Amino acid sequence: xxxRTIGAEAIAEKGWFSSHKWLILRRFSQLAILALxxxxxxxxxWIVKGNLAYSLTLNILPxxxxxxxxxxxxxxxxxxxxxxxxxxxxxxxxxxxxxRVYCSWVCPVxxxxxxxxxxxxxxxxxxxxxxxxxxxxxxxxxxxxxxxASGTIAWELINPVxxxxxxxxxxxxxxxxxxxxxxxxxxxxxxxxxCGHVCPVGAFYSLLGKWSPLRVxxxxxxxxxxxxxxxxxxxxPQVIRPALKGAKQNIGPAxxxxxxxxxxxxxxxxxxxxxxxxxxxxxxxx
Amino acid sequence: MDGSNKTPGAKQASRRQFLIDMAKTACGVGLLGGxxxxxxxxxxxxxxxxxxxxxxxxxxxxxxxxxxxGLCVRDCPYNILELAKPEQRVATGxxxxxxxxxxxxxxxxxxxxxxxxxxxxxxxxxxxxxxKMGLAVLVDHETCLNFLGLRCxxxxxxxxxxxxxxxxxxxxxxxxxxxxxxxxxxxSDQCTGCGKCEKACVLEEAAIKIYPIKLAKGELGxxxxxxxxxxxxxxxxxxxxxxxxxxxxRMPEPEDGK
Numbered sequence: 001x002x003x004r005t006i007g008a009e010a011i012a013e014k015g016w017f018s019s020h021k022w023l024i025l026r027r028f029s030q031l032a033i034l035a036l037x038x039x040x041x042x043x044x045x046w047i048v049k050g051n052l053a054y055s056l057t058l059n060i061l062p063x064x065x066x067x068x069x070x071x072x073x074x075x076x077x078x079x080x081x082x083x084x085x086x087x088x089x090x091x092x093x094x095x096x097x098x099x100r101v102y103c104s105w106v107c108p109v110x111x112x113x114x115x116x117x118x119x120x121x122x123x124x125x126x127x128x129x130x131x132x133x134x135x136x137x138x139x140x141x142x143x144x145x146x147x148x149a150s151g152t153i154a155w156e157l158i159n160p161v162x163x164x165x166x167x168x169x170x171x172x173x174x175x176x177x178x179x180x181x182x183x184x185x186x187x188x189x190x191x192x193x194x195c196g197h198v199c200p201v202g203a204f205y206s207l208l209g210k211w212s213p214l215r216v217x218x219x220x221x222x223x224x225x226x227x228x229x230x231x232x233x234x235x236x237p238q239v240i241r242p243a244l245k246g247a248k249q250n251i252g253p254a255x256x257x258x259x260x261x262x263x264x265x266x267x268x269x270x271x272x273x274x275x276x277x278x279x280x281x282x283x284x285x286x
Numbered sequence: 287m288d289g290s291n292k293t294p295g296a297k298q299a300s301r302r303q304f305l306i307d308m309a310k311t312a313c314g315v316g317l318l319g320g321x322x323x324x325x326x327x328x329x330x331x332x333x334x335x336x337x338x339x340x341x342x343x344x345x346x347x348x349x350x351x352x353x354x355x356g357l358c359v360r361d362c363p364y365n366i367l368e369l370a371k372p373e374q375r376v377a378t379g380x381x382x383x384x385x386x387x388x389x390x391x392x393x394x395x396x397x398x399x400x401x402x403x404x405x406x407x408x409x410x411x412x413x414x415x416x417x418k419m420g421l422a423v424l425v426d427h428e429t430c431l432n433f434l435g436l437r438c439x440x441x442x443x444x445x446x447x448x449x450x451x452x453x454x455x456x457x458x459x460x461x462x463x464x465x466x467x468x469x470x471x472x473x474s475d476q477c478t479g480c481g482k483c484e485k486a487c488v489l490e491e492a493a494i495k496i497y498p499i500k501l502a503k504g505e506l507g508x509x510x511x512x513x514x515x516x517x518x519x520x521x522x523x524x525x526x527x528x529x530x531x532x533x534x535x536r537m538p539e540p541e542d543g544k
Contacts (some may be wrong), residue, residue: 050344075350
């Protein structure tokens with residue numbers, strides 16, 4: 001067992017609150033979005049109707065999930081106007097803030113897989129099956145091919161992401177078993193297996209955010225003391241190295257990988273305040 | 287020299303590893319995709335008693351168009367719709383209702399269709415009486431009380447299109463020899479499949495049920511012509527009555543053979 005916990009230095013240096021700021025904001029965002037959806041069925045307060053596939057806020061703002069709509073388009077169906085307006089808004093939003101912001105700030109499965117990661121740490125479970133991080137793109141391609149070939153939105157039959165969110169709002173049924181399977185996959189089979197390796201929803205949103213302007217940037221990378229806490233806490237640790245250690249290779253400090261989820265945990269756990277949110281533009285080394 | 291200090295052997299090994307990893311991932315995903323395709327094929331079969339909301343596209347198209355948002359469920363004022371859970375035999379997350387539990391109330395403004403963002407519920411449907419959610423079929427002539435000669439009439443009376451979608455057809459009651467039977471008769475051009483008749487049927491198990499139109503309807507051979515209708519269209523008989531050979535009618539033979 002390691003004797004020091006991740007982020008201990010940051011807590012000592014900045015205090016507990018400052019070293020959990022983005023985590024708290026993120027949990028608030030995840031739970032608030034879920035609460036908005038659930039206020040209707042639970043309390044009769046209809047601010048938001050629907051679920052993450054499509055929702056109507058205050059009977060005026062349509063929001064459509066582009067991934068499910070793309071699958072629908074591939075079956076040969078053209079949606080109605082509201083569905084198209086909704087998808088334009090969502091595409092613009094995630095293009096601006098980073099595609100995988102969906103994963104870390106909105107998606108309810110993130111709570112499940114973060115829970116699994118936390119428990120994995122507590123139980124000291126190490127290693128596991130090797131899954132390629134590129135697998136998600138294969139799965140993404142597969143879901144699109146199957147949609148086109150079968151003429152149905154086949155992935156939605158088993159998608160744990162929509163099953164959990166829809167289940168919480170419209171009745172869970174046995175969807176809990178599929179969510180539990182994702183939890184156990186992350187806990188025992190492979191670290192961060194679902195969100196970091198398999199999930200095609202995340203893969204889709206990563207492509208959407210490939211050129212997003214909002215990025216985490218290692219602006220004070222000279223101050224890095226190699227404590228490795230950011231690598232340990234990051235759900236996609238491979239994205240950090242080029243930005244943090246790329247000064248010699250003349251690579252700019254902004255994390256440009258589309259798989260960075262902009263969760264901001266690296267900002268939290270760094271005692272030297274190396275990271276902060278910044279922009280892609282003007283990303284020059286030095 | 288490409289700047290790396292790898293030996294050719296190491297390069298070959300890493301290429302080998304790359305190809306193996308690629309094959310592993312491709313096979314895994316391929317298997318998942320194959321399984322998913324088979325499951326999707328199974329899921330296209332909607333169980334007969336699960337009815338889609340008004341205006342729903344034909345089932346395979348519906349499953350390509352419905353993104354499972356549940357807005358139709360939310361905007362149904364009578365809460366009759368539900369989204370299928372994974373353990374139900376309806377495609378996961380898609381809306382349906384079961385008439386025997388709660389039938390469609392046939393709202394004039396059809397809010398469920400208006401709410402649909404994709405047109406899986408076809409926005410061209412503006413008159414609820416033109417909807418075709420299914421077709422009522424009087425499936426059991428042995429238990430239907432009207433067929434037994436009673437005057438139940440409940441399905442007929444509850445029908446939102448009374449005397450159009452369901453009529454009562456009088457027929458001589460051979461059992462008593464002196465009464466009439468009033469047989470509930472469904473007319474497919476008027477029936478919307480709302481399911482009120484099935485819900486209202488007083489039997490333990492409904493004798494009248496809503497079936498998918500495909501299951502409920504027969505189809506005439508496309509070359510069939512109904513003589514009496516052709517005659518009406520033409521305004522006269524289409525055959526030359528003069529030249530019809532009228533075969534002699536056979537006299538019934540006496541029963542005792544004499």
